[in-house]
Amino acid sequence: MKHLVIFDLDGTLLNTIADLGNATNHALRECGFPTHSAAAYPMFVGNGVSRLIERALPEDVRTPEVIASTLEKFKAYYDEHLCDETSPYPGIRDMLMRLQDKGVGMAVASNKYHEAVTRLIAHFFPEIEWKAVEGHKEGVPVKPDPSIVFEILSIAPARKSKVLYVGDSAVDMETARRACVDSCGVTWGFRPQKELRDAHADNIVTDPAQILTIVERPGLELD
Numbered sequence: 360m361k362h363l364v365i366f367d368l369d370g371t372l373l374n375t376i377a378d379l380g381n382a383t384n385h386a387l388r389e390c391g392f393p394t395h396s397a398a399a400y401p402m403f404v405g406n407g408v409s410r411l412i413e414r415a416l417p418e419d420v421r422t423p424e425v426i427a428s429t430l431e432k433f434k435a436y437y438d439e440h441l442c443d444e445t446s447p448y449p450g451i452r453d454m455l456m457r458l459q460d461k462g463v464g465m466a467v468a469s470n471k472y473h474e475a476v477t478r479l480i481a482h483f484f485p486e487i488e489w490k491a492v493e494g495h496k497e498g499v500p501v502k503p504d505p506s507i508v509f510e511i512l513s514i515a516p517a518r519k520s521k522v523l524y525v526g527d528s529a530v531d532m533e534t535a536r537r538a539c540v541d542s543c544g545v546t547w548g549f550r551p552q553k554e555l556r557d558a559h560a561d562n563i564v565t566d567p568a569q570i571l572t573i574v575e576r577p578g579l580e581l582d
Contacts, residue, residue, distance in 0.1 A: 360463075360521075360574060360575055360576070360577065360578065361463065361521050361522065361523045361541075361573070361574045361576075362463065362464060362517045362518075362521040362522070363463070363464040363465070363466065363490065363512075363515055363517040363521060363522045363523070364458060364463060364464070364465050364466070364522075364523045364524075364525060364570070364574060365465075365466045365467070365468050365508060365511055365522065365523070365524045365525065365540075366465065366466070366467050366468070366525045366526070367467075367468060367469060367524075367525065367526035367527060367528075367531050368467055368469035368471060368476055368479065368480075368494075369404060369405075369469065369470075369471060369527075369548075369549070370401075370404070370405075370526075370527035370528065370545075370548030370549035370550070371448075371525055371526050371527045371531075371545055371548055372447060372448070372451055372455075372467070372483075372484075373445050373446065373447055373448070373451075373479060373483060374445065374446055374447075374448055375441075375445045375479075376397070376400050376401055376404070376549060377397065377443075377444035377445070378437065378440055378441055378442070378443055378444050378445050379400060379404055379411065379437070380395070380397050380399075380400040381436075381440065381443070381444070382433050382436045382437035382440060382441075383395070383400070383403075383411060383412065383415050383433055385432070385433070385436045386412070386429045386430070386432035386433040386436060387415060387416070387429065389432045390425070390428065390429050390432065392416060392417060392420070392429075393417070395415060401549035401550065402414075402549075402550075403415055404549055405470065405528045405530050405549065405550070406470055406501055406502075406530060407470040407471065407472075407495050407501045408430060408433060408434070408437075408470075408471060408472060408495075409426060409430055410501075411433075412426050412429050412430045412433055413426050416429060434472070437475065438474075438475070441475055441478065441479060442479070442482055442483075445479065445483075446483075447483055447484075448547050448548075448567070449567075450566060450567035450568060451567050452484070453567070453568075454567035454568060454570055454571060455484060455487050456486070456487075457571055458570075458571065458574065459487060459488060461571075461574075461575075463574055464490040464515050464517065465487060465488075465489055465490060466489060466490045466491040466492065466493070466511045466514075466515060467480055467489060467491070467492045467493060467494075468493050468502070468507045468508055468511060468524075468534075469493070469494045469495070470494075470495050470501045470502050470530070471494050471495060472494055472495050472496075473493065473494030473495060473496050474494070475494065476492060476493070476494030477492055477494065480492050490511070490514065490515035491510075491511045491514040491515050493507050493510055493511055495507075502530050502531065502533075502534040503530050503531075503533035503534040503536075503537055504534075504537070505534055505537040505538035507534075508524065508534060508535075508538040508540065509538065519538070519539050519540050520578060521578070522538075522540040522541065523540065523541050523542075523543055523570075523573060523574060524538065524540050524541065524542050524543065525542075525543045525544075525545060525570060526542070526543075526544065526545070526548075527544065527545050527546075527547070527548025527549055527550055527555075528544075528548065528549065528550045528554060528555075528558075529550065529554050529555070529557065529558035531544070532544055532555060532558035532559065532560045533558060535561075536559070541561045541562070542560050542561045542562065543560065543561065543562040543563070543564060543570060543573055544558070544560035544562070544563045544564070545563075545564055545565075545567075546563065546564070546565045547565070
């Protein structure tokens with residue numbers, strides 16, 4: 360049985376894509392650049408908001424200065440509208456409550472900037488007793504670098520064999536691999552199932568309730 364489950368946020372616990380797209384399009388308009396359709400944004404996200412802005416900008420203007428100024432406008436807007444169209448995926452809250460009832464520790468590891476992550480988690484899941492909630496912090500590399508997982512394990516110690524990392528993208532599966540913990544890809548998020556298979560996900564689930572089955576699976580060692 361797993362003792363700690365670490366969740367990605369965007370595309371895993373919360374469907375945030377509309378608010379991310381709206382904030383990015385707002386910033387692009389403010390800076391005089393063309394915007395994108397909602398359908399484009401699932402492939403833009405996953406590596407933090409700086410990379411989101413970089414991908415959304417026209418290729419010929421992707422300088423550090425332009426990215427920084429556009430990102431500033433993105434954050435100003437997103438901080439005011441991050442909950443407008445965002446909501447938990449169906450079955451997520453029930454799955455989290457059931458894990459909590461079983462005494463399984465839970466944490467969040469997101470490439471989104473830390474302040475937004477903590478606000479979203481507090482707003483949508485106030486009833487969950489998270490062991491750690493970690494977003495991207497200045498000076499810390501983004502996933503798939505495993506630093507954020509190691510930070511969580513320093514706060515909520517657990518043997519790596521007892522940890523499950525859950526996410527919706529190849530970035531998440533690579534993060535789990537580099538951290539030497541089991542991975543679980545979810546199919547309801549922003550990326551196609553083929554991406555999870557190609558990234559060698561240890562498990563792939565189509566419904567949040569299936570995460571409970573993976574968590575409860577007996578290990579080779581005694582609990």
